[in-house]
Amino acid sequence: MSQIMQPYLLFLGDAPDRLAAKTAIGVHDWRPDACVGQFRLPGCVPDLGIDEPGIAGAAERGARTLLVGVANRGGVIPESWIALMSEALEAGMDIASGLHTHLSEIAVLRETAERLGRRLIDVRIPTESYPIASGARRSGHRLLAVGTDCSVGKMYATLAIEREMRSRGMNVDFRATGQTGIFIAGSGVPVDAVVADFIAGSIEHLCPAADDDHWDVIEGQGSLFHPSFSGVSLGLLHGAQPDYLVLCHEPTRTHMRGLPHQPLPGIQECMEANLAWARVVSENARFAGIAVNTFHVDPDSREGMLAALEDEFAMPCVDPMITGVGALVDQLLG
Amino acid sequence: MSQIMQPYLLFLGDAPDRLAAKTAIGVHDWRPDACVGQFRLPGCVPDLGIDEPGIAGAAERGARTLLVGVANRGGVIPESWIALMSEALEAGMDIASGLHTHLSEIAVLRETAERLGRRLIDVRIPTESYPIASGARRSGHRLLAVGTDCSVGKMYATLAIEREMRSRGMNVDFRATGQTGIFIAGSGVPVDAVVADFIAGSIEHLCPAADDDHWDVIEGQGSLFHPSFSGVSLGLLHGAQPDYLVLCHEPTRTHMRGLPHQPLPGIQECMEANLAWARVVSENARFAGIAVNTFHVDPDSREGMLAALEDEFAMPCVDPMITGVGALVDQLLG
Numbered sequence: 001m002s003q004i005m006q007p008y009l010l011f012l013g014d015a016p017d018r019l020a021a022k023t024a025i026g027v028h029d030w031r032p033d034a035c036v037g038q039f040r041l042p043g044c045v046p047d048l049g050i051d052e053p054g055i056a057g058a059a060e061r062g063a064r065t066l067l068v069g070v071a072n073r074g075g076v077i078p079e080s081w082i083a084l085m086s087e088a089l090e091a092g093m094d095i096a097s098g099l100h101t102h103l104s105e106i107a108v109l110r111e112t113a114e115r116l117g118r119r120l121i122d123v124r125i126p127t128e129s130y131p132i133a134s135g136a137r138r139s140g141h142r143l144l145a146v147g148t149d150c151s152v153g154k155m156y157a158t159l160a161i162e163r164e165m166r167s168r169g170m171n172v173d174f175r176a177t178g179q180t181g182i183f184i185a186g187s188g189v190p191v192d193a194v195v196a197d198f199i200a201g202s203i204e205h206l207c208p209a210a211d212d213d214h215w216d217v218i219e220g221q222g223s224l225f226h227p228s229f230s231g232v233s234l235g236l237l238h239g240a241q242p243d244y245l246v247l248c249h250e251p252t253r254t255h256m257r258g259l260p261h262q263p264l265p266g267i268q269e270c271m272e273a274n275l276a277w278a279r280v281v282s283e284n285a286r287f288a289g290i291a292v293n294t295f296h297v298d299p300d301s302r303e304g305m306l307a308a309l310e311d312e313f314a315m316p317c318v319d320p321m322i323t324g325v326g327a328l329v330d331q332l333l334g
Numbered sequence: 335m336s337q338i339m340q341p342y343l344l345f346l347g348d349a350p351d352r353l354a355a356k357t358a359i360g361v362h363d364w365r366p367d368a369c370v371g372q373f374r375l376p377g378c379v380p381d382l383g384i385d386e387p388g389i390a391g392a393a394e395r396g397a398r399t400l401l402v403g404v405a406n407r408g409g410v411i412p413e414s415w416i417a418l419m420s421e422a423l424e425a426g427m428d429i430a431s432g433l434h435t436h437l438s439e440i441a442v443l444r445e446t447a448e449r450l451g452r453r454l455i456d457v458r459i460p461t462e463s464y465p466i467a468s469g470a471r472r473s474g475h476r477l478l479a480v481g482t483d484c485s486v487g488k489m490y491a492t493l494a495i496e497r498e499m500r501s502r503g504m505n506v507d508f509r510a511t512g513q514t515g516i517f518i519a520g521s522g523v524p525v526d527a528v529v530a531d532f533i534a535g536s537i538e539h540l541c542p543a544a545d546d547d548h549w550d551v552i553e554g555q556g557s558l559f560h561p562s563f564s565g566v567s568l569g570l571l572h573g574a575q576p577d578y579l580v581l582c583h584e585p586t587r588t589h590m591r592g593l594p595h596q597p598l599p600g601i602q603e604c605m606e607a608n609l610a611w612a613r614v615v616s617e618n619a620r621f622a623g624i625a626v627n628t629f630h631v632d633p634d635s636r637e638g639m640l641a642a643l644e645d646e647f648a649m650p651c652v653d654p655m656i657t658g659v660g661a662l663v664d665q666l667l668g
Binding site: 133191194197199231233 | 466467468469470471525526527528529530531533534535558559561562563564565566567568569570572573590593595596607610611614615
């Protein structure tokens with residue numbers, strides 16, 4: 001996909017809660033320097049605590065893109081948003097969105113963008129032709145986050161690892177495979193929207209052969225054990241050809257996300273499966289450790305839980321948002 | 335996808351060899367009664383040995399669809415084909431094709447079809463919106479062919495099983511997932527062309543809950559061990575929710591198809607992997623047996639090879655085109 005130009009003006013709309021604005025929150029958490037401010041409509045509840053310069057003010061601060069960082073209700077883009085979006089185009093910005101309703105379906109936006117030479121970027125639509133994967137061994141190092149389930153913290157884990165590696169002076173890039181990750185990186189592959197035959201090929205394209213000291217830290221998607229999305233996860237694993245895996249886990253789940261009938265895999269089972277499939281294309285693949293999202297765990301139990309998992313699996317076990325990921329990155333250097 | 339109306343006039347173009355006409359050959363092999371004849375252009379080498387009634391004659395015999403059963407060279411549809419196709423539309427037929435060049439890209443065909451109310455069916459283009467898979471247990475029986483590699487005989491194995499089951503009076507449908515299979519069945523899901531998020535969902539849609547005595551016999555695609563297409567294979571496996579699997583194998587391969595660097599899985603390894611993943615959605619899944627494509631095996635060795643595999647894996651091992659598949663179907667009744 002074409003590069004989304006930063007910095008952003010983050011549009012939160014009239015988001016009723018933080019969940020509805022999680023894209024904007026994620027972008028601001030990981031790329032605060034790429035955000036010139038937020039734009040909130042009357043009634044918007046979440047607040048990033050940053051400036052609200054308005055459209056003209058954001059343009060003055062150099063904003064290149066109005067980023068729709070809110071999930072709208074019902075999939076319809078309301079009239080009030082369209083006026084605001086047109087104003088952003090007039091002020092010199094592109095617009096980027098991951099909404100189900102595509103920006104380019106809205107005639108006035110399409111016409112205004114064409115007239116002004118601006119871009120409407122719908123990150124759910126792959127715009128490139130990807131190759132069929134070859135699976136051939138390629139240079140450079142790659143790390144992939146995999147999960148016991150969907151939405152267990154794979155993006156946050158990989159972004160934390162990228163940040164830690166960069167702080168140590170390592171040659172590293174975060175490679176995005178989902179919409180928030182793509183906004184953060186400014187580019188990526190919306191892998192769940194790619195045509196099935198090209199899943200692995202799109203990931204080979206995303207993280208091609210690289211210098212011997214270079215690391216791609218790749219955002220994972222779904223889980224091999226989630227029957228709705230397992231094909232995406234396996235294609236991603238084979239396309240990534242990872243040297244290292246990190247297992248992401250949310251310990252309070254009682255069933256696979258969205259599927260009350262579907263039991264969770266065990267951590268051991270999930271690691272063994274991912275390792276076996278990784279080794280089809282990367283014979284020395286191994287786990288760097290486990291990243292646990294303990295957000296819903298009793299704070300008094302966290303430390304003990306992580307320590308018990310470290311003992312059980314004989315590898316570092318961290319919560320990226322609490323303990324950091326230094327112990328995982330140490331493994332990569334070992 | 336909308337039903338492709340039978341019977342067909344099989345168009346072989348100027349195919350230089352049988353491989354180029356394998357779609358037409360496959361359709362004629364499995365549905366001879368659905369073919370009113372063949373249409374060959376000057377220079378066409380393969381010959382199905384059936385009537386060549388011409389366009390008008392085919393229409394008189396009730397042909398509903400001109401089926402493009404040839405892979406053209408270079409992906410361009412030559413002028414001579416277009417004239418012939420227009421004639422078929424005028425004579426009352428739809429046109430169905432799996433070519434990379436879409437019929438609907440050719441203005442004269444598009445206009446003629448619109449004027450006459452005929453359909454141009456490009457089976458590589460999914461035309462339906464598929465659901466996200468749920469993986470919830472559903473009624474009816476399902477059998478899926480899986481493979482050690484791509485192109486090892488999964489379609490022929492499943493068609494042979496369907497034919498055998500039907501001959502025994504069983505309530506069975508062949509479910510197509512590739513273009514030749516779709517022509518044979520008249521409908522199906524071109525699973526490798528489906529958007530990644532909907533792979534498993536498209537297969538749940540293809541073989542929905544059914545009567546307790548009903549069998550869906552599902553054409554497989556690719557292999558879990560083929561790094562180009564493994565995502566398709568795993569999504570298909572989870573969407574199929576199979577009660578029974580049949581492992582398809584071509585014993586003379588030296589590497590995964592198209593990938594000289596990629597070793598083949600062992601039969602045992604491949605069966606264990608498919609079984610483990612099938613059981614994520616179908617806890618009692620089991621193998622009915624092994625279907626070996628011995629076309630390239632020394633005829634004197636075939637019988638011994640099949641017997642040795644039967645001994646090793648303690649299950650029926652057949653070549654569908656030589657021994658038939660009765661021994662596999664016996665397993666389904668046991």
